[in-house]
Amino acid sequence: MSTDPDPPRIGPDNLRRTAVVGLLALLLLAAPVAGLLAWEPVDEGNVKVVKKWGATTGTVFEPGAHFVNPVSQSTSSLSVRPQSYTMSAQQNEGQQSGDDAIRVLTEDGLRTDIDVTVRYRVDAGKAVNFYRKYRTLDTAEERLIRPSIRSVLRTEAGRLPVTEIYTGEGQTKLKLAAEQELADEFSNDGLILEAVQIRNVELPAEYAKAVEQKEITEQRRQQKQSELEVEKLEADRKEIEAQGEAEANRIVSESLTDEVLAQQYIQRLDETDTVYIPVGGDGYPQFVRNLESDSEAGSSGSTTTGQSSGNSSTDSTQS
Incomplete structure (x- = not known):
């Protein structure tokens, strides 16, 4: 005959206590996990679009701490920082590799390549509208920004002659036309246009x-x-x-007369040890001969005059 004691019997009260303890333990373990799943922080420069069962609710979380129902709710983050989209002929300068410049025809039918940069950002107040249409910035750039800037520049360039399109005035016209057109389109899709920059116009x-x-x-x-x-x-x-x-x-x-020249010559004789005297064919100094010739001519003139006077007196006396 066995003398072992009978095992304890588990009654309804014991089962209830065990279930309560297990539930509490489960809650204690699940609470941190649930808290982590419900915690939804938003970093500076971003917003989060709240969705319920995958559809947007119209709620947008600004930067800060937020909580969601991890079972039915989820979020999608969007950057509201300034963005830029560049189309350029330079290799790896824009969003696409290779030559991505906008090719346009001017008013006179010449082809011109334009490098352009569009600066924009998501409007935080219209983030839901933007998310419903494009979901991501890359999609918006391909479906909205790229075709819009190409269209407006081609239209405006077609109004300008090639002699004007590459000047500062011509590029300003392109810029203003693009900004006016894109600002209207962007505002309807939850974007804010900050600027259009015409970076270069490559002539044919x-x-x-x-x-x-x-x-x-x-x-x-x-x-x-x-x-x-x-x-x-x-x-x-x-x-x-x-x-x-x-x-x-x-x-x-x-x-300058002969007398003056002779006087200057004589004065120069005292200033040098070597004297050069021009002479005539007979070896007689030429300038002296010239002076004598002038003197003789003067004397001859006087004598002739005197003789004429004398003859006149004689004639008078004889008369």
Whole structure:
């Protein structure tokens, strides 16, 4: 005969106590997990669109701490920081690799490439509207921004001649037209347009060469004009200088007689040890001969005059 004691019997009260203890333990374990699932922080520069069973509720969480029902609710984050979308001919400069410039036709039918950057951001107050249409920024860039900027620039460029489109005034017209058109489209889709930047206008090769040649020709013309002006001034200066020299020579020529030259020559004899005396064919100093010739001519003139007077007296006496 066995003497072991009978096992304890589990009554209804014991079962209830066990169930309560198990439930409390489960709640204690699940509470942190549920709290983590319900905790929904939003970082600065972002918003979160609240969804219930996958559909937007119209609620948007601003930066800060929020809670959701982890069973039925979820969120999608959107950046509201400024964004930029670039289309450029430069390799890896824009969102797409390779040549992604906008090709347009000007008013006179010439093809021109335009590099452009669109700066925008999501409107936090219309984040739900934006999310319903595009879900992500990449989708909005492909479906809205890219086709819109291409369309408006092609339309506006078609109103401008190629001689204007590459100037500052022409690029300003492109910028203003694009900003006006895109601002209206963006506002309807939950975006805010901040700016359109026309970064570069690439002219057709043949036209760019013609413009460059024209600029070179103009520079050469201006240089030649400057040279001609300098030459004219120099000619005027030389003419005035020549006139002055001629006048001076005339005055000197009128003042220099044989006597003056002889006197200056004699004065120079005292200033040097070596004397060069020009002589005539008979070895007689030429300047002395000239002086004597002048003196003889003067004396002869006086004698002739005297004789004429004498003859007149004689004739008178005889009469």
